[in-house]
Amino acid sequence: MKTSKRAVHSGRWIKTLEGYKAYQPAELPPDITWTPQLVRILSQADRLLGRLAGEGQRLPNPHVLIRPFVRREAVYSSRIEGTQATLGELLAAEAGAISKRSPDDLREVGNYVAALEHGIERLKTLPLSLRLVRELHEKLMAGVRGNHATPGEFRRSQNWIGRPGCTLADASYVPPPPDTLMTHLGRWEDFLHDETIPPLVHAALMHYQFEAIHPFIDGNGRVGRLLITLCLCARGVLPEPLLYLSAFFEATRADYYGGLRAVTEQGDWMGWIEYFLNGVARQSEDALSRAERINRQLAKWRHAFSGGGSKVPLQLIELIGANPFVGPREAERRLGVAYNTIMRAIVVLEAGGVLVKVGDSKRDRIFCSRAILDILEEPARLVPEKTVSRGPTTRR
Numbered sequence: 001m002k003t004s005k006r007a008v009h010s011g012r013w014i015k016t017l018e019g020y021k022a023y024q025p026a027e028l029p030p031d032i033t034w035t036p037q038l039v040r041i042l043s044q045a046d047r048l049l050g051r052l053a054g055e056g057q058r059l060p061n062p063h064v065l066i067r068p069f070v071r072r073e074a075v076y077s078s079r080i081e082g083t084q085a086t087l088g089e090l091l092a093a094e095a096g097a098i099s100k101r102s103p104d105d106l107r108e109v110g111n112y113v114a115a116l117e118h119g120i121e122r123l124k125t126l127p128l129s130l131r132l133v134r135e136l137h138e139k140l141m142a143g144v145r146g147n148h149a150t151p152g153e154f155r156r157s158q159n160w161i162g163r164p165g166c167t168l169a170d171a172s173y174v175p176p177p178p179d180t181l182m183t184h185l186g187r188w189e190d191f192l193h194d195e196t197i198p199p200l201v202h203a204a205l206m207h208y209q210f211e212a213i214h215p216f217i218d219g220n221g222r223v224g225r226l227l228i229t230l231c232l233c234a235r236g237v238l239p240e241p242l243l244y245l246s247a248f249f250e251a252t253r254a255d256y257y258g259g260l261r262a263v264t265e266q267g268d269w270m271g272w273i274e275y276f277l278n279g280v281a282r283q284s285e286d287a288l289s290r291a292e293r294i295n296r297q298l299a300k301w302r303h304a305f306s307g308g309g310s311k312v313p314l315q316l317i318e319l320i321g322a323n324p325f326v327g328p329r330e331a332e333r334r335l336g337v338a339y340n341t342i343m344r345a346i347v348v349l350e351a352g353g354v355l356v357k358v359g360d361s362k363r364d365r366i367f368c369s370r371a372i373l374d375i376l377e378e379p380a381r382l383v384p385e386k387t388v389s390r391g392p393t394t395r396r
Contacts, residue, residue, distance in 0.1 A: 009026060010026055010030065010263045010264055011212065012024055016177055019169075020158075020169060022158070022176055022177050023173065023174060023176065023212065023264060024176055024180065024184070025212040025213060025264075027187050028191040028194075028206075029197055030205070032197075032201070032270075033270065035270070037274070038273065038274060041277045041278060042200060044281050045278070045281040048280070048284035048288070049200070049237060049243060049280060049281075049284045051284065052242055052243060052284045053238050053240075055242075055288055055291050055292060056238070056239055057240075066240055066242065068087075068091070068322065068372075068376050069241075069242055069290075069291075070113055071087060071090055071091060071109075072244065072247065072376060073112075073116065073229070073244035073247075074116065075087045075090060076246035076247040076250045077222050077225045077226075078105075078109045078112055078222065081221055081222060083105045085101050085102075085108075085109045087377055089106065090106060090110070090113075091324060091373070092325045092366060092368075093106055094323060095325035096329060096366065097325065097327065097359070097364075098364070107144065108144055111141070111143075112222060112226070114139045114140075114142075115137075115223075116226055118136065119135075119229075119230045120229075120230070120233065123230060127193070127234065128192045128231060129192070130185055130186075133215075134152045134154070135152065137152050137216055137219055138152030140219050140222055140223060141218065141219050149216075149217060149218045150216075153216075154181060154185065154216065155178060155181065155215060155216055157217070158177055158178060159175065159214060159217055160173065160175070161173040161174075161175075173261075175212065175213055175214035176214075185213060185215055188213060191205070191209070192231070195235070199231075199235040199237045200237070200277055200280055202235070203228050203231045203232055203276070204272060205273075207225070207276070208263055210224040211224050211260055212260075212263075225245065228245055229243065242287050243283055243287055244287070245279050245280065247286070247380045248282055248283050251380060252275075255275060259271060259272045259275045282380075283380075285381075286380045286381060290375055297371055298321050301317050302314060305348070305349075308348070310341070310345060312337055312341055312342065313348050316331060316335075316342075316345050316349060317349075317354070320355075320369045320372055321372070324369040324370075324373040325358075325367070325368050325369075326355060326366070326367045326368070327367075328342045328346065346367055349367075355368065355369055356368055356370060
């Protein structure tokens with residue numbers, strides 16, 4: 001492995017002409033000391049991620065599982081920023097259910113899904129770049145609350161992070177001033193294409209630097225987490241986007257913010273990289289377990305209903321793999337099958353214990369596969385080998 005000759009420090013604080021102090025992150029990569037512990041943690045993360053990638057290649061239809069996994073990531077990444085929508089609410093709304101959740105919350109989570117899916121598709125023709133980052137932000141911030149987000153535009157004014165109501169003078173973190181922003185982003189974009197560093201370590205460094213630069217007025221945390229998945233896909237580490245770290249970051253939120261802050265304040269790159277790799281390992285295990293169990297359940301149902309005269313129950317089972325909630329009208333549209341035929345198939349799946357009706361609505365009925373939803377919604381089993389126990393921060 002190549003070791004950089006750059007300094008271990010992460011940057012420096014400068015005093016601006018306006019009198020406040022802003023942070024100028026150092027150019028990546030830092031000097032990385034490949035200790036036996038770091039090599040061991042990287043090896044474990046690589047091995048578990050490789051198993052997940054292999055499972056993705058073996059799935060009969062990996063695109064079926066990608067859809068609910070993308071939505072899990074959207075929910076957890078948005079939850080870090082304070083959005084309260086649950087995975088079940090998002091999936092039910094997509095199936096046509098009327099939700100009691102705030103439309104703004106559902107829109108923000110839905111925007112995350114749209115941005116991630118857009119990024120995955122764009123990688124087929126466009127490399128990771130500032131142009132793609134702006135496109136992601138535009139998708140993410142379209143129609144959100146407030147009118148200050150300037151979707152798809154890098155900031156032209158100074159932003160800062162701190163407790164509600166704080167000013168630049170007492171902010172906990174002030175990113176680079178606008179007049180140096182594009183210099184930092186240009187260097188960051190160059191680093192995106194540095195293939196001398198192991199992909200997982202590269203993703204960890206990339207994510208920290210993006211958050212340190214904080215190039216948008218709002219949405220930096222969510223875009224930065226989107227980029228982790230896209231970075232791994234662009235490097236060919238994952239054939240399908242099955243790994244998402246937001247559930248790990250949300251479950252270890254104090255350590256996540258503390259790890260980012262420790263790089264800025266102490267130059268603790270090793271602590272951040274180890275935390276990040278530990279998250280990759282734990283989330284790989286978690287995603288692998290969910291993927292295997294969902295695949296087994298779908299295969300069991302395919303076998304059980306393969307002998308019937310109609311193929312529609314099997315077609316509905318494929319839809320269930322992508323979304324455990326089934327709306328007859330939506331299924332009618334997607335399958336091109338008559339409504340009454342859809343309802344007969346739903347009755348068959350109800351009798352077989354695959355679907356249950358949810359709610360009391362007589363019209364626009366919604367049915368759910370509890371077995372699949374339970375697998376998707378169960379709490380992640382995340383027991384890190386080592387966490388970076390530092391105080392919480394409001395960094396986003």
